[in-house]
Amino acid sequence: MKRKILLILSLFAGIMINNHANAQIVFLVETPSSVAGSYGFTYSSDNNWGADINTSAVSAPVVVINDSLACTPAVNPTAINGNIAMVYRGSCMFSLKAYHAQQAGAVAVIIVNNKPGEGLFGMLAGDSASAVTIPVILISYEDGAFLRSAIDAGTLNAFIGNKSGLYPSDMGFYNGDIVVASGAAIPQVLASDSNSFSIPVGAWVTNFGSDNQTNATLNAEIKHENVSIYSQSMSVTLLSGADIFVALPKFAQASYPIGSYTLTYTISPTVADGYPADNQIITYFQITESKYSKVRLDPNTLLPIKTGSTRAAGAYAEFTWCSSMKVKNAGNAKVHGFSFSATRENSSLADKTVLCKMYEWNNKNLSNFDSISEVGSKLYDYLGNYQDSVVSAYFENNQEELEPITLKSNQLYLACITVFDDSINLGYSSSIDYLSNTVLHDDAFSPVAIKELPGQANPTWYNSGFGTEMAPGLTIEFGPSTVGIKENKISTFEQMPYPNPTNNYISIPLKGDYAGMVELLVIDITGKIVKSERINISNSTILNVNTSDINSGTYFFQVKSENKKTLSFPVVIAK
Structure with missing residues (x-):
């Protein structure tokens, strides 16, 4: 997906125009009405193979390849020719499936995940990637089963690609276009008042339609436990194909009660929108007693709501994944430790070790890690095979007594977990995209560090990590600051x-x-x-x-x- 560079020159209410609009790429089922709508997907061009979906626009019936796996040439090429081919994951590489569909005349390919509950992931290229010239997307097992029933019952028509200009009236935004809270879970000690926590509310809005837009309205509303506590709007006028950043008044409260909050952005054109699916985005954050996280926590269990588990590609000696936390007003806040989860492919986690470290990140050049300063470290040893279970590690002194880290005001921190086995995957979530927060909060980072070889002096850091929409399922645990x-x-x-x-x-x-x-x-x-x-x-x-x-x-x-x-x-x- 093509990303804009976010340059915010002012935090006051107002608007800023970007010189070019982003492509809005969609997988949209047009008919039948019983399954019509947009569906989540990943696409091959994000991994540099297949047609660039940002410049593609395909509308056609969807046909299932007869053997469904497409690991061999299709046996029903006449039915596939000129249509979108649906195939299933398994037995061979993604690119080989797409190549066989392309050879049968398919104009695009939908690959259905064959594992329930696994969701979406990127499709690696494979040996046939260079020969694939059509769009290729992957959808979840559940969406595939839902759509397959409609295909078997009759004709299903779908659109895949860039919808810019597809409808006369069409305004919208991406998940990464909205400003969100600096964390999905924030302990009350770091959100005691408006000086310690606030949200510079705003969003990029794009006119994807062929018509110009006049007097559309952007609204942002924040609710605490379903009670509205903030609602602000601004009028937006925008030429066809243009986008604009609309900054609304800052959300700042004298106090923030513990509980769940929703932040909802809605763009409303004066003419009915031809594609209303991207007119509203709802994001969530929590004020908690003692937990900070970049990923959403279950409101009942306070455990991370994870998308899955992942690791860095290839072989390596160490893999580190961090979550940043910027503290404005520390008060008496103390970090006691981290909670996280891991899985190990085809083997036990017993006797494996995870290193937990906390750093002060002092360099204002956020791409430079020369000035990180360690303030706490703890080794966690797995005593059992706690696959995908949340475990906790707490900072201790040499006498193995709890020794929490006292935080500083106006300080950026990194909470990092390191594994020493390239078969270990760390839990993560991709439910929140922090793209628009990177400049506004100076905080929304989940960098990755890799040591390729044992004994390597310093790791190679990747500031962007796995992208602004992927954060480790890491919870920073706060605790009592006085007794015992x-x-x-x-x-x-x-x-x-x-x-x-x-x-x-x-x-x-x-x-x-x-x-x-x-x-x-x-x-x-x-x-x-x-x-x-x-x-x-x-x-x-x-x-x-x-x-x-x-x-x-x-x-x-x-x-x-x-x-x-x-x-x-x-x-x-x-x-």
Whole structure:
């Protein structure tokens, strides 16, 4: 996808015109009406093979190649000729499937993912890529099944490519065209007032239609728990094929209650829009008790809502993926550690190690990593095969006592996780595109670093990472800044307490050293003890704790034995 360079010269309400419009590329089912609409997709030209979809425009019926996989020449070329071919992932390279469809006369190719729930991903080129000259897209398993039923029942017509000029009235924007919150989850300590957190609301708007537009309206509305707390609009006049940045008044509040927020952008032409699917974008952010993340968190469990898992291409000795966080007003904020998830292809994660590091990023030239300064480091050792499970690592001193990182005001940080095995994939999300935030927030970065060889002195950094729409499923964990920090040793378990997050109870596996009476303390995010009791566990190796009387939030649990041995660990309670 062709991307504009975002140059914001002012943060005041107003507009700026760009000299050229971006191509708006779509996969649009035109008929039948039962399945008509736009669908998500990835495309081959994003990986430099097949026709450039930004300059393509194909409208035709969709026909399934008879053997569906298209790993051999099509047996129904007459039916395929002049139409869009649908094939399925599996057994051979994407480009070979596309080449066979092209040889049968297809004008474009739709490849359907064969794995439920996996979603979308980029299509690597393969050996036949140079021979493919038609557009090639990939859609999800679920969308493929939905559309296949319509194809089997009759004729399905689709449009693939650049829709500029396709309709007389057609205004819209991309996910990357809107300004969003600087994080999808922000702890309240970093959003205490308008000086510590705000959103410079605005969006790029494009006139994709063949007609000029006069007095269209851009509106932005923010809701907290479905109650509107901000709504601003501005009139937009735009020539055909042009785009414009519309800056609305800044969203800034005296305080930000904990909870879920929605930010909705809507562009409304005065004449009915021929393609209304891109007239509105809804994005989400949360103010939390103790978590910062560039990816959305489930409002109930506070775990990352992941798109999938990925790694860098090729072989390497180290792969590092970071998430940036800019702190305006630190207050008494302290970072205790990170939470993340990983998977390992065809093998166990047991005994594998992940390195967690936090840096101050001091160089104002954001493409330069010479001036990052380490402020915290922790090795996390997988004791079991916790595939795709969220695990946590907490910063400690040499005595293995919790030693949180005290943050500074007006400081940009990098939270980074490093793996040392090129078969390990890290969880990520692509639900938010931070493209328009890179200049406005000076913050929306998810850089990647690679060490190709063991012993390599310094890694090679890639500031853009996997793109502005992909962020690691990394949560920066904040915690209490007062009570018992030196006593809060984060313990290592052969079996982790479960379930975590929890609702009404949690089970804590214990060893023989804890037989007899134990003292349980539950400490909230402010350092207040919210639960304290003595329990006899002499006849059990599992301590079951009732949490039904504890409100939702993040807590530190401490279990102290009679011989003063202590277990400490964080627990998320989600009602």
